[in-house]
Amino acid sequence: MLQNNRELKGKIDLLWDKFWSGGISNPLTAIEQITYLLFMKRLDELDLKRQSDAEWTDEKYTSKFEGVWVPPEHRTKLSGRESATELVEILAHDRHQYGVDKRTLRWSEFKRMQAEEMLQHVQGKVFPFLKDLNGAESNFTHHMRNAVFIIPKPALLVEAVKTIDDIFEVMERDSRENGQAFQDIQGDVYEMLLSEIATAGKNGQFRTPRHIIKLMADLVQPQLGHKIADPACGSGGFLLGAYQYIVTQLAINAGTNNLTPDEDGFVRTSVAATLTEKAQAILASSLWGYDIDATMVRLGLMNLMMHGIDEPHIDYKDTLSKSYTEESEYDIVLANPPFTGSIDKGDINENLQLGTTKTELLFVENIFRLLKKGGTACVIVPQGVLFGSGGAFKTLRQLLVERCDLKAVITMPSGVFKPYAGVSTAILLFTKVWGSKDKVTQPATEKVWFYEMAADGYSLDDRRSKQEGNGDLQDIIVQFHNRDSCSTAADTDTDRTTKCFMVPRTEIASEKNNYDLSHSRYKTNVFEDVHYDAPGVILERLIQAEVGEVDEMELARVQSGIVRELLELKGMLG
Missing domain, CATH: 3.40.50.150 (Vaccinia Virus protein VP39)
Known part of the structure; x- marks a missing residue:
């Protein structure tokens, strides 16, 4: 996963540091502000791709950035009784007086602006346009109503825009090289933050x-x-x-x-x-x-x-x-x-x-x-x-x-x-x-399939670094979808020493098990017989490791330390 792309992690770290030093230190606030920028970037990319696909297939597509946008606060309130002519005149007046060319709201357009101009443009036009993207009655607009764009400094916005461009470049390269064709872009950044x-x-x-x-x-x-x-x-x-x-x-x-x-x-x-x-x-x-x-x-x-x-x-x-x-x-x-x-x-x-x-x-x-x-x-x-x-x-x-x-x-x-x-x-x-x-x-369950995942393809420490192979992930899918073909009718003969097996409902619901669903409840543990040397032989080996090959008289002169204690233990054993 992208979390193991060091270059991307470095870019995310850099973005986080910029927001922290820029005065936005609340984690979820920073994530939300970064998401707005990711959204602006992705919206532009997605729109350009749809335009390109439509041209390729000779289909009609109306760009989200085509035409003129009038901010909601400048739209003339309509009574609903206007004639068609009056309505056209009102809309034309609003567009002429307050209209914003939607092309200027694209990421690829405003990112070329100077710092001060960019901040004013994104705060006053681009972000309000995003909030209004799906129309006044949409679920998205409803939930974005109280959203605020609070990046306070022109320099922070410029640096964030550049870093996000870099992040998308790294993601595209990762997609080509590692087969991650489908990226949860915002989710990856969110998780890494x-x-x-x-x-x-x-x-x-x-x-x-x-x-x-x-x-x-x-x-x-x-x-x-x-x-x-x-x-x-x-x-x-x-x-x-x-x-x-x-x-x-x-x-x-x-x-x-x-x-x-x-x-x-x-x-x-x-x-x-x-x-x-x-x-x-x-x-x-x-x-x-x-x-x-x-x-x-x-x-x-x-x-x-x-x-x-x-x-x-x-x-x-x-x-x-x-x-x-x-x-x-x-x-x-x-x-x-x-x-x-x-x-x-x-x-x-x-x-x-x-x-x-x-x-x-x-x-x-x-x-x-x-x-x-x-x-x-x-x-x-x-x-x-x-x-x-x-x-x-x-x-x-x-x-x-x-x-x-x-x-x-x-x-x-x-x-x-x-x-x-x-x-x-x-x-x-x-x-x-x-x-x-x-x-x-009739109880709905006949038998339950249990699987004990030991590894998921990543280290199980805080670093969660990618390991060779995929752990048990693919085995789980194969074994699950084949579980019926490899189990007996009564499931009493399934091998419960392995990591996966079937257990009949009657056993789970029994008075003894009381609907317990823990894997360990039904797994059969295998104990191996291990041969250990006699205690005296082990003590002799430990003494030799400490002092080497010496005779009994020399050993007897040892007055203290671990060797003395080992000798005393050996004496107790007779």
């Missing part, structure tokens, strides 16, 4: 590593037409992961056959893959995200828009609260909800029945509620959810086993989320079979 600050991970504000998102997408295999959600979406990484997977499958189905695996072993292609207008419209309307942090909502909206989704469905909502009423809406839910402890009991949606305030449990129950019957979720949880002894823990696990087809429990090593957090986590993959009010006539 967070890794620079001590408060990374506070309140759950950290991003799921891209290779884990790709793993989860390959497990779920979302399809065009599926309605996909993330109820705690942050910067939109899971939604982009689903989008990327679907785009890749459409490209393969259309005959693209020269795709090579990326550095994590996944086959992916970019948004540049040929999509029909209908497919693009279906895909854009398929992705839904919610978050309780207004800054993250803006970041998520811009992130998806930077990848060609013009009207993202990302909104400010607390999906655990009483005000969130959606139920049985989604075919796929991909999520890594925050593990922030407890929330106020009075705020919890009455439809959530676990009787707990622990968010890691409530989110999983809520995800179950959001799924349509037959819908599938792939969710990251702290490993404590698998074996916690409290009543709510057991009730949730029972729900997953009896009302859902719990397909897989994949435990991950604690280093996967470093440097943000060292918590051990697991991936739960389940399909909803019985609704929360249905009478369960």
Whole structure:
């Protein structure tokens, strides 16, 4: 992943240092301001590419930077009773008096301005234009209403613009050389900035590593037409992961056959893959995200828009609260909800029945509620959810086993989320079979596939440097999709000494196991017989290592030190 590109990391470090020294020291404020600039840059690039593609295919495309833009505050308020002639005259007057040539709002245009002029132009025209990009009634404009551009110094803006140009150049080269055709640009910068600050991970504000998102997408295999959600979406990484997977499958189905695996072993292609207008419209309307942090909502909206989704469905909502009423809406839910402890009991949606305030449990129950019957979720949880002894823990696990087809429990090593957090986590993959009010006539799960991930292709320390190979990532995908063909009917003969195996529901639900879902509960440990030398022989060897070959009389004269103590131990053994 790009986090291992030293040149890019150096550029990100430089950008962060510039904002810090320029007076913007709050991490999320800096990230948001940087995202605005990334958005300006990416919007220009995407528009130019669409123009070029339209010319190549001889299709019509209207550039976002074509014509004249009138700032909202200078638009004449209309009563709705104007005649067509009056309306034309009013619009013509506004454009003539207050209109801004949209071409000057392009990144490639304003970056050539002098420092003072550039700052005034970006503050007074470019940023207001971005906020108004999708029209006054759009979701994007609504969430951008309170956004402010607060880069205070001309020199800081000039340096930031130059550094961002350099970052995109490095990313393009990385894409060509390492097969990373699809880049989560804003997400990568966001993650790398967070890794620079001590408060990374506070309140759950950290991003799921891209290779884990790709793993989860390959497990779920979302399809065009599926309605996909993330109820705690942050910067939109899971939604982009689903989008990327679907785009890749459409490209393969259309005959693209020269795709090579990326550095994590996944086959992916970019948004540049040929999509029909209908497919693009279906895909854009398929992705839904919610978050309780207004800054993250803006970041998520811009992130998806930077990848060609013009009207993202990302909104400010607390999906655990009483005000969130959606139920049985989604075919796929991909999520890594925050593990922030407890929330106020009075705020919890009455439809959530676990009787707990622990968010890691409530989110999983809520995800179950959001799924349509037959819908599938792939969710990251702290490993404590698998074996916690409290009543709510057991009730949730029972729900997953009896009302859902719990397909897989994949435990991950604690280093996967470093440097943000060292918590051990697991991936739960389940399909909803019985609704929360249905009478369960037959438990939905027959058997559960367990896998113990030992490595994810990166070092498990704070550095998270790329290792040779892909760890267990590709093995997990192959083994999961072949799990039925390699297991017996009763699953009593599966080899539980290996890292993956099947366990029947009857064993999990037994009185002995009480719906425990921890891998170690069912794994058979293999103990090897190890032969050790007799203690006297070991002591003799230690003494020789200290003093070499000497006779007994000389040894007897040793009065103190470790040799004396070893001799005394030897004497005790007789």
